[in-house]
Amino acid sequence: MYLEILAESSRNPEIKKAVQDSGQELFDTCCAMIKKLQDKDEASYLLTPEQITHYIFAYIDGLSCQIATADIEYSRELLRQLVQTLLTPKK
Secondary structure, three states: OHHHHHHHHHHOHHHHHHHHHHHHHHHHHHHHHHHHHHHOOOOOOOOOHHHHHHHHHHHHHHHHHHHHHOOOOOOHHHHHHHHHHHHOOOO
């Protein structure tokens, strides 16, 4: 369904705007959460909150495409590992 919405947004400017606004709100919220973690030294400073969020979103978007087009299953564990790797403070 998500891929259908994205496809429609490429044809319909109103849908595109709604998708962009929704995506930006989610992106900003995620960045703010990561920034709070960094401020408390609970997340790595090696990447900015925007970079970390970008990588997480890219993973999820790519995974959505893989699930739609390949014979794979969603792995909560792999997503958890990615997020943990991106956020773990360097010691």
